[in-house]
Amino acid sequence: MRILFKTSYDDDINLFKHNHHRFWYILLFVALLCLPFLISDYMVGEFTNVLIWALAGMGLMILVGQTGQASLGHAAFLAIGCYSNVILQSNFGLPFVISFPLAGLISGLAGVLLAIPTTRLHGIYLAIATLAASIIIEDIIVLAEPITGGVSGLYAPDINLFGYSINRYVDPSAFYWLTLGVVLIIVLFYKNLLRSPLGRAFAAVRDSEISAQAMGINVARTKAVSFGISTAITGLAGALMGHFAGIFTNETFNVIISITLLLMIVVGGVGSIHGAFFGAIIVAFLPQLLSFFRDWIGNTFELGSIVIPGLESAVFGCILIFFILFEPMGIYGMWLKLRTWFELFPFYRRDMFRRQKSYLKTERMR
Amino acid sequence: MSLLEVKNVTLKFGGVIAVNDVSFNVEEGEVFALVGPNGAGKSTLFNLISRFYDPFEGDIIFDGESLLKHPPHDIANLGIARTFQNIELFEQATVLQNLLVGRHRFRKTNMFSELMFLPSVKKKELENRAEVEKVIDFLDLHPYRDKYIAGLPYGVRKVVEMGRALAINPKLLLLDEPASGLSTEETQDVAFWVEDMKKQMGITILMVEHDMHLVASVSDRVLALSDGKMLAMGTPSEVQNHPAVIEAYIGASDDEAVA
Numbered sequence: 001m002r003i004l005f006k007t008s009y010d011d012d013i014n015l016f017k018h019n020h021h022r023f024w025y026i027l028l029f030v031a032l033l034c035l036p037f038l039i040s041d042y043m044v045g046e047f048t049n050v051l052i053w054a055l056a057g058m059g060l061m062i063l064v065g066q067t068g069q070a071s072l073g074h075a076a077f078l079a080i081g082c083y084s085n086v087i088l089q090s091n092f093g094l095p096f097v098i099s100f101p102l103a104g105l106i107s108g109l110a111g112v113l114l115a116i117p118t119t120r121l122h123g124i125y126l127a128i129a130t131l132a133a134s135i136i137i138e139d140i141i142v143l144a145e146p147i148t149g150g151v152s153g154l155y156a157p158d159i160n161l162f163g164y165s166i167n168r169y170v171d172p173s174a175f176y177w178l179t180l181g182v183v184l185i186i187v188l189f190y191k192n193l194l195r196s197p198l199g200r201a202f203a204a205v206r207d208s209e210i211s212a213q214a215m216g217i218n219v220a221r222t223k224a225v226s227f228g229i230s231t232a233i234t235g236l237a238g239a240l241m242g243h244f245a246g247i248f249t250n251e252t253f254n255v256i257i258s259i260t261l262l263l264m265i266v267v268g269g270v271g272s273i274h275g276a277f278f279g280a281i282i283v284a285f286l287p288q289l290l291s292f293f294r295d296w297i298g299n300t301f302e303l304g305s306i307v308i309p310g311l312e313s314a315v316f317g318c319i320l321i322f323f324i325l326f327e328p329m330g331i332y333g334m335w336l337k338l339r340t341w342f343e344l345f346p347f348y349r350r351d352m353f354r355r356q357k358s359y360l361k362t363e364r365m366r
Numbered sequence: 367m368s369l370l371e372v373k374n375v376t377l378k379f380g381g382v383i384a385v386n387d388v389s390f391n392v393e394e395g396e397v398f399a400l401v402g403p404n405g406a407g408k409s410t411l412f413n414l415i416s417r418f419y420d421p422f423e424g425d426i427i428f429d430g431e432s433l434l435k436h437p438p439h440d441i442a443n444l445g446i447a448r449t450f451q452n453i454e455l456f457e458q459a460t461v462l463q464n465l466l467v468g469r470h471r472f473r474k475t476n477m478f479s480e481l482m483f484l485p486s487v488k489k490k491e492l493e494n495r496a497e498v499e500k501v502i503d504f505l506d507l508h509p510y511r512d513k514y515i516a517g518l519p520y521g522v523r524k525v526v527e528m529g530r531a532l533a534i535n536p537k538l539l540l541l542d543e544p545a546s547g548l549s550t551e552e553t554q555d556v557a558f559w560v561e562d563m564k565k566q567m568g569i570t571i572l573m574v575e576h577d578m579h580l581v582a583s584v585s586d587r588v589l590a591l592s593d594g595k596m597l598a599m600g601t602p603s604e605v606q607n608h609p610a611v612i613e614a615y616i617g618a619s620d621d622e623a624v625a
Contacts, residue, residue, distance in 0.1 A: 010492050010495065013491055013495065192483035196475070196480035196491065197494075201470060203458065207455070208456060210450075210454055212456075213439050214438070214447075214448050214454075215470050216440070217439055217470055218439045229477075271458070
């Protein structure tokens with residue numbers, strides 16, 4: 001069993017709470033760095049996909065998990081990030097090092113623009129407003145055909161990184177490392193956010209707007225900032241997604257992607273960085289896993305190839321229902337329980353994570 | 367000049383007059399209590415001072431400046447902290463994080479430096495941490511520092527909420543029923559804390575409270591309200607023995623009813 005010994009109150013601010021933490025996370029990072037040497041190019045591509053989804057998930061997590069605002073429109077910001085990144089490179093000849101952060105910035109600004117009229121909305125109404133934004137962006141992509149290529153889509157150029165050309169099919173490892181680097185930076189930003197005043201303001205807005213206001217937090221502005229940071233990260237994920245896919249159209253970033261993103265972080269565990277990664281693993285590997293089982297069943301029982309349309313969505317839906325019913329904290333919650341079980345062995349009790357009922361809430365002002 | 371001046375404030379919700387022409391001054395360094403039956407408008411007055419509502423008529427002046435031109439999120443910056451009748455803590459955060467939110471008004475750093483966690487942010491955060499530790503010391507919250515609010519008992523939550531208000535470093539502290547739902551011992555603790563806040567920290571306190579023992583033991587002056595109207599103002603014993611107050615609480619005596 002690990003016991004956290006603090007020798008100074010100042011320790012609370014450290015990035016790693018524990019030397020063990022530091023050791024394991026550095027080990028994990030080194031393992032991820034070495035991954036391309038150990039597995040096939042195809043699998044490197046799959047892992048890149050996981051990282052990109054996790055990046056998008058972290059973006060949405062800041063909004064949903066930290067600030068408590070629902071969004072069903074994050075595919076729109078994937079699209080904005082993706083299109084602006086490629087257009088800046090192809091039409092304006094900017095190098096990737098400039099177009100990529102700019103794509104994030106543009107996406108973030110679009111998020112703030114959306115936030116200004118919608119921050120007064122709550123829950124389901126906010127979800128509907130963001131859903132509408134998602135649909136509008138899809139239409140705009142079709143209408144703005146001269147720059148976006150309309151329904152025939154756009155090709156992502158090769159990434160030019162300081163004279164070194166990266167194409168994800170030619171050199172999957174290089175693209176993987178690029179993605180890993182971006183993900184690492186965003187994870188650091190996310191961690192920093194959580195231990196700084198802005199992150200606490202997000203949590204305050206999530207848990208009680210009325211007392212956040214009484215603590216001197218400008219609720220509307222905090223929500224807008226949260227939207228901005230969230231959509232900027234999602235935009236970066238979108239830019240990488242464009243390079244990963246090679247070609248994309250208005251259909252690539254449809255409403256289903258928005259919903260998948262939201263479900264992904266719920267399954268992974270809302271409110272934690274781990275949750276974004278766990279969810280991304282499920283979303284990225286579920287189709288592979290299903291086709292593997294399909295082939296296996298087909299071969300073992302000599303049924304030939306089995307095709308069941310919509311199987312993926314159905315299985316994903318079942319997983320979601322399972323988590324909402326039995327593990328609202330998602331895969332990360334399961335992981336926490338497992339870890340506690342081992343740490344406390346044999347003293348773990350079943351009700352350790354049971355939630356208490358909340359007390360009365362002050363009447364809402366709106 | 368008084369620290370807080372409430373001048374002829376009236377608030378109506380449709381046809382209901384929640385606060386009717388109420389005026390009082392809170393002097394610097396005193397404990398001022400608002401008492402009255404349920405629905406008298408005490409919490410509404412708090413919400414008016416917090417700027418959650420706009421008064422229909424009248425003005426509220428703090429430190430020589432009208433509060434009415436400030437938006438609600440500015441009130442903490444002016445040095446007015448408050449607690450809520452039905453605890454409004456940030457449930458999915460630890461006690462420490464809750465108290466640190468109270469330090470939000472001292473935030474000098476911007477979003478970008480916070481994302482990078484520059485040395486300036488770290489320095490400021492350590493300063494905040496040290497300030498919050500003083501509050502933890504004062505209220506004996508040591509055992510709960512890293513506990514999530516969602517798992518804490520009611521009595522502790524009340525204290526954490528008071529702590530969060532103290533972390534704001536206020537000039538004026540609004541306590542909305544600090545002793546409701548607390549045991550006798552806990553209520554005594556609250557009484558000691560209120561005394562200490564007044565004497566050691568120099569905080570002026572405006573308090574709504576039903577527990578007349580607590581009111582009598584800590585407050586310098588009391589204002590009794592009923593149906594949004596002022597009934598009586600004065601020392602605790604003056605107000606407790608005022609005929610209008612007795613009538614509001616237990617009804618008129620038989621003699622008067624006959625007469």
